[in-house]
Amino acid sequence: MNKIRAPRVTFNQLRTLEAVVRLGSVTRAAQELHLTQPTVSTQIQDLQASLDTELLEPIGRGIRPTEIAGLLRQTVLDIFVRWQQFEEELQAVHGLERGTLKIAGVTTTEYFIAQWLSDYTADHPGIEIELAVENRDAVVRYLTNDEIELAVMMMPPQQLPLETLPVMQNPLVLIGPKDHPWSKKSRLTRQVLDGVPMLMREKGSGTRLTTQAYFKQYGLDLNVRATLGSNEAIKHAVAAGLGLAVVSLHALAADPTKDGVAILPVTGFPIKRQWQLVWRKDRRLSLAARRFISDVRGRYQLSRSANHTIA
Template sequence: MNTLRLPRASLQQLRSFEAVARLGGIGKAAEALHLAQPTVSTQLKELAQALNLHLLEPEGRGVRLTPHGELLADTVRDLFARWRRFEEDALAMQGLQKGRLKLAAVTTTEYFIPDLLGPFARQYPGLRIDLAVENRDAVIQHLARGDVELAVMMLPPTDLALERWPFLENPLVLIAPVGHPLAQRTRLRLSQVIQEARLTREPGSGTRQATDQYLAAQGVSWPARLALGSNEAIKHAVAAGLGLAILSRHTLGPDPASQGLVELKVTGLPIRRMWHVVWRSDRSLSLPARTFLAALRQQFSETPPGREVPRHEPG
């Protein structure tokens, strides 16, 4: 007869270890947990002794995980994620009146994701919705750590076990300031526009990665003159005449000219990409996450994936 083997670690020890692994230092973990630093240090020492494993080693002013520490950190994150899902599902059995939906999305989605979340939030007013909007690299880190259950991005990583669902077209277009000489042409070749200065998003941006991939596939070298950390900053810089840029058409709104911008007609453009909802295939989704995913599928099942997102115009 099989018997349940209880862990040799306490919940408090695992909680302290998870905070140290996430924050990279005992002092930071103690502050985050509202504990004294010696208390956290003692819990880590007792945890290592109970497991008979070396879990941490000094690195600069902080600590880093040993290979055994990395293994335990993954296990603890999975354990805590499963416990959160249990709590949320238990509450959700009351009719999704409570619970939490944890999402991350790349920065360009800020132009449409509120319109995706709005109807869901109104349908389930008791749910807490946590949304992190950051660049692609940061979103991938959230997925890898298990901080979020669902993410919206253009280029899902290939080194994580992920399920993905493409739901919306994301055309990347070339923009110039209104009145630019190239804007008078009805059709341009790529070789003509790369004589202009190129403005681009920062390293880690999905838009920049997709653009660089496209240019490389065309055998074209178009170095960036200036890298900026947001779509709005790029639009203002283009409107000011600092250069041209390739951005998602979602960032332009219905009237680019009102922002001092025009979309150039270039052979081979726009770059055709899709927005994806992704989630970890090696972890089960909570009921709030499953319900939101089902709502998205229903919303986008009536028309092809390239449809426009319904936008709420100001009254």
């Protein structure tokens, strides 16, 4: 049997190389790793010297990883995955007492995801939580770049190989100012929305995509008066009379008038959607993530036969 030869490089050099290749920048890698730029540059130079090959090449004012650097990054990721497996096996021997859960949710999940994590950490107090609450585009980017293991969102991206677990109903309601005359009606036809000023979330938002689909399906003119970056901003703008909006029911108080808004009884609303817990099917999840999925499945899972269509 051939004797296994120890590598001539260090773990820190490999970690630094992976960050530089992934981020495409020495500066951003230094920021992520909490190192100085000279330290990052020195580690890369030492790594190149040990391997006797170029890993980065200049391009304009920046750098570009060589083909060898890309191959080395994949090797580094394989090493990291194998080390993670060892740590999980060690945790399994001693019980799930340590570990990190990396999870992200789209902005509306801020109204409930903390409770999910509280329930989880009550059973696993040694788990550290890294939670990001961002817009949908950012969450998709985190999944794409393997910066998180789990995500909670309404509309998972189609371009990634994902497993999905329906976990909570997410009714989307139409709101106006609390004294809006439509709030006194029993039911209005959807044609009343044709050309009405609407307030929307940013492009790429799941709620925006659903609203656009609703208007398109019924041949209604979507008049976007303003685009705002959060549910709170949307509610304040609606309360001020700037326009109507479609929001998740989870974003409203139990009594919507406390937010200064009213739910308007227009045909087709609420639009029935679901929150999904999603993860990459082509990645091996940590023990902490697998236990979280099991915990959520036991507490919150919905039937996959639930209606997803626009009413």
